[in-house]
Amino acid sequence: MTPNPLRVPQDRRLPRIAGPCGLVLFGVTGDLSRKKVMPAIYDLANRGLLPPGFALTGFARREWADQDFAQVVHDAVKAHARTEFREEVWRQLSEGFRFIPGDFDDDVAFERLRRTIDELDQVRGTGGNHAFYLAIPPRFFGDVVGQLKEHGLADPASDSWRRVVVEKPFGHDLASAQELNRVLDTAFPDASVFRIDHYLGKETVQNILAFRFANTMFEPIWNNNYVDHVQITMAEDVGIGGRAGYYDGIGAARDVIQNHLLQLMALVAMEEPTSFDAAALRIEKQKVLSSVVLPRDLSRHTARGQYAAGWAGGEKVIGFREEEGIDRRSTTETFAAVKLGIDTRRWAGVPFYLRTGKRLGRRVTEVAVVFKAAPHLPFAATSTAELTQNALVIRIQPDEGITTRFGSKVPGTAMEIRDVNMDFAYGGSFTESSPEAYERLILDVLLGDPPLFPRHEEVELSWRILDPVLDHWAERDASGRGPDEYASGGWGPDSADQMLERDGRAWRRP
Amino acid sequence: MIAIEQTNAAGIAAALVRARRNAGSPAMGMVLTLVIIVEDEYADVALDQTRQASREHPARVLAVVLGDKRGRGSVSASVGIGGGWGGETALITLTGEVAKHPESVVLPLLLPDSPVVVWWPHDAPPDPAADPLGRLAQRRITDSAAVARNKSRVLAELCAAHAPGNTDLAWTRLTPWRALLAAALDQHPLKVTGASVSAERGNPSADLLGAWLEDRLKVAVARHVSDGPGITQVTLDTKAGPIRISRPDGRLATFTTPNRPDRPIALKRRDVPELLAEELRRLDEDDVYAATARRLANPSARPTRKKAR
Numbered sequence: 001m002t003p004n005p006l007r008v009p010q011d012r013r014l015p016r017i018a019g020p021c022g023l024v025l026f027g028v029t030g031d032l033s034r035k036k037v038m039p040a041i042y043d044l045a046n047r048g049l050l051p052p053g054f055a056l057t058g059f060a061r062r063e064w065a066d067q068d069f070a071q072v073v074h075d076a077v078k079a080h081a082r083t084e085f086r087e088e089v090w091r092q093l094s095e096g097f098r099f100i101p102g103d104f105d106d107d108v109a110f111e112r113l114r115r116t117i118d119e120l121d122q123v124r125g126t127g128g129n130h131a132f133y134l135a136i137p138p139r140f141f142g143d144v145v146g147q148l149k150e151h152g153l154a155d156p157a158s159d160s161w162r163r164v165v166v167e168k169p170f171g172h173d174l175a176s177a178q179e180l181n182r183v184l185d186t187a188f189p190d191a192s193v194f195r196i197d198h199y200l201g202k203e204t205v206q207n208i209l210a211f212r213f214a215n216t217m218f219e220p221i222w223n224n225n226y227v228d229h230v231q232i233t234m235a236e237d238v239g240i241g242g243r244a245g246y247y248d249g250i251g252a253a254r255d256v257i258q259n260h261l262l263q264l265m266a267l268v269a270m271e272e273p274t275s276f277d278a279a280a281l282r283i284e285k286q287k288v289l290s291s292v293v294l295p296r297d298l299s300r301h302t303a304r305g306q307y308a309a310g311w312a313g314g315e316k317v318i319g320f321r322e323e324e325g326i327d328r329r330s331t332t333e334t335f336a337a338v339k340l341g342i343d344t345r346r347w348a349g350v351p352f353y354l355r356t357g358k359r360l361g362r363r364v365t366e367v368a369v370v371f372k373a374a375p376h377l378p379f380a381a382t383s384t385a386e387l388t389q390n391a392l393v394i395r396i397q398p399d400e401g402i403t404t405r406f407g408s409k410v411p412g413t414a415m416e417i418r419d420v421n422m423d424f425a426y427g428g429s430f431t432e433s434s435p436e437a438y439e440r441l442i443l444d445v446l447l448g449d450p451p452l453f454p455r456h457e458e459v460e461l462s463w464r465i466l467d468p469v470l471d472h473w474a475e476r477d478a479s480g481r482g483p484d485e486y487a488s489g490g491w492g493p494d495s496a497d498q499m500l501e502r503d504g505r506a507w508r509r510p
Numbered sequence: 511m512i513a514i515e516q517t518n519a520a521g522i523a524a525a526l527v528r529a530r531r532n533a534g535s536p537a538m539g540m541v542l543t544l545v546i547i548v549e550d551e552y553a554d555v556a557l558d559q560t561r562q563a564s565r566e567h568p569a570r571v572l573a574v575v576l577g578d579k580r581g582r583g584s585v586s587a588s589v590g591i592g593g594g595w596g597g598e599t600a601l602i603t604l605t606g607e608v609a610k611h612p613e614s615v616v617l618p619l620l621l622p623d624s625p626v627v628v629w630w631p632h633d634a635p636p637d638p639a640a641d642p643l644g645r646l647a648q649r650r651i652t653d654s655a656a657v658a659r660n661k662s663r664v665l666a667e668l669c670a671a672h673a674p675g676n677t678d679l680a681w682t683r684l685t686p687w688r689a690l691l692a693a694a695l696d697q698h699p700l701k702v703t704g705a706s707v708s709a710e711r712g713n714p715s716a717d718l719l720g721a722w723l724e725d726r727l728k729v730a731v732a733r734h735v736s737d738g739p740g741i742t743q744v745t746l747d748t749k750a751g752p753i754r755i756s757r758p759d760g761r762l763a764t765f766t767t768p769n770r771p772d773r774p775i776a777l778k779r780r781d782v783p784e785l786l787a788e789e790l791r792r793l794d795e796d797d798v799y800a801a802t803a804r805r806l807a808n809p810s811a812r813p814t815r816k817k818a819r
Contacts (some may be wrong), residue, residue, distance in 0.1 A: 004692060
């Protein structure tokens with residue numbers, strides 16, 4: 001094939017527009033579809049990144065016609081899209097809307113889906129390229145994937161592709177993750193499976209990579225010679241809201257630590273990849289994840305809790321066990337903290353403390369690299385009383401950026417040193433018009449770019465790390481020592497503070 | 511905004527520091543200095559457009575108004591930060607003798623090390639790279655579509671004087687068209703045997719699109735005049751049939767390719783803040799524009815219809 005004369009590598013203004021294709025969305029009524037996926041599709045179209053003739057097919061157990069589905073998408077886009085609503089963009093999109101009513105085990109419905117896809121290839125020119133977005137609970141994955149396979153929807157004709165997108169959670173322990181992967185694997189090769197962790201956008205991953213590997217001044221100190229410990233926090237100020245059905249029995253560790261926090265840890269701790277393609281990155285992340293060790297005594301180095309009724313952010317809130325749909329005796333944790341080590345030359349002896357919780361002080365996700373104190377301070381002890389350890393904080397949410405914390409002399413005749421913060425926000429630079437996580441992911445799926453999101457090996461490695469902790473907690477539950485209560489609107493249970501005190505450290509207030 | 515009269519570069523620099531301190535010394539994270547050379551009555555509009563673009567590119571913005579060059583020199587400025595602004599701004603008015611030496615005021619106010627961009631929202635010097643302010647910059651942005659008259663001739667002159675770092679918003683306006691055309695050939699890797707561009711009379715973007723297609727496809731590009739707005743249709747002829755993008759209303763286009771159904775596609779005419787934001791995204795040399803400008807400035811090298819066969 002001759003190269004496209006209009007596309008030259010030097011022409012970096014030209015965005016890559018996805019080739020002809022369509023997306024089939026399972027579970028169109030859920031929050032995820034309405035708040036994230038549909039608006040992201042509109043935003044992509046608005047930016048001119050979707051191909052002409054793009055088709056969106058909804059599949060759900062509703063007696064809807066195509067217009068009803070279009071109305072649902074319209075409302076979702078109006079309410080949640082990040083870019084302005086434009087009639088012409090809407091017209092471009094809406095001609096490609098289709099809806100298939102049916103159950104996930106309904107052969108007739110899947111047969112209709114197959115015919116619809118064939119019809120779209122004819123009238124919209126989607127060229128046999130289709131992605132299936134499973135915005136449904138994981139227990140239905142088996143049914144849907146099985147049906148896709150059975151009706152020949154998973155097998156692309158030559159010169160076309162079929163891909164599948166799944167959301168976290170990727171199982172609830174190692175065994176279920178392997179089972180999930182087996183199910184997907186029966187129909188789709190690994191390269192066609194796109195897993196999305198909606199907490200961790202591609203933009204964030206690339207920001208961390210640029211920060212670590214495009215600069216000289218951080219890498220020399222990024223090791224156990226200078227780093228005392230690392231704290232990775234994801235705090236949410238909200239409770240479980242209406243997600244009781246999903247959350248009860250899952251808990252904070254499975255929901256957040258297994259995927260999001262371990263991914264962040266891998267990105268911060270990994271060695272420099274040989275290139276920035278997805279495969280090279282994956283190798284380095286897998287190396288870190290396979291070097292992770294758990295402390296021997298898990299009861300002293302892990303903590304968990306449930307939020308109690310109280311006041312959070314000026315609002316009166318109920319406790320976790322009083323939430324609608326939660327068992328009064330539930331032992332599901334809404335706060336989890338673990339201490340991990342990484343057995344490599346770079347990180348030996350540097351603990352990584354991971355914590356996450358709901359109903360905490362404020363919404364924040366950050367990685368704080370805390371440095372060792374200077375080995376000698378040529379000042380009087382009174383001069384440095386207010387000086388703590390230097391820290392470098394990679395802020396992920398909200399207001400992505402970098403903060404460094406270092407000592408500085410207080411102006412004046414007395415020699416007094418105090419901590420100051422220096423802050424950089426990406427916010428200024430690129431967030432305004434850069435696509436958000438879902439846009440990037442959907443575009444990756446349609447372009448066929450291998451995503452930076454975890455493949456099944458990483459998912460399984462993460463479960464290998466977390467499974468012993470979960471087993472340990474289950475044993476404690478069995479002996480009547482469930483999660484500790486913690487005050488809503490604070491920073492977690494006392495046991496979490498004690499966990500760091502034992503090591504002579506303290507949690508940062510994020 | 512802090513207003514200062516009868517000042518100089520050091521006075522403006524001090525006012526910028528003062529403004530920043532008044533705002534609690536926020537981290538600015540500025541990535542470039544943007545110098546705007548603008549007439550007095552358009553200064554507010556240009557600053558507002560920059561404000562929108564600066565969300566993506568926090569910058570120190572120096573709007574320079576060159577007044578009457580006769581009489582005693584006088585520098586006055588109004589300086590501010592914040593207020594929905596991703597950076598800091600100074601509106602500097604030069605009158606009298608100093609208006610002949612604006613670079614003497616601007617040079618000390620450039621951010622250390624960071625790139626400098628100069629933007630002429632309307633009339634630009636015929637050779638921007640030789641302009642005293644243009645010389646300070648890595649990137650010189652003109653807008654041949656915004657000049658009062660003879661837009662095509664102004665563009666041709668700018669192209670003839672092209673120097674690395676020069677760019678024109680008439681080129682930036684083409685990106686969505688070019689992206690679609692490139693995507694069309696991605697999908698249909700066919701040999702293009704001829705092409706045509708329809709646009710309203712005197713549309714510099716259409717001139718550039720024609721030159722780009724000629725340069726890349728090595729075919730003659732026919733030009734047709736339409737009622738606009740802007741470019742209304744582009745056709746690439748192939749053996750399998752035409753690839754055509756037709757946009758009669760400036761908003762919604764119809765995308766026609768061989769053996770595929772016609773499809774609507776949104777193709778909005780973008781406004782200046784969006785163009786400016788795209789322009790500031792990359793500050794290295796735009797090789798494709800350089801080649802296109804060379805082609806446009808040198809019509810004798812254009813392929814003829816006969817040659818194309």
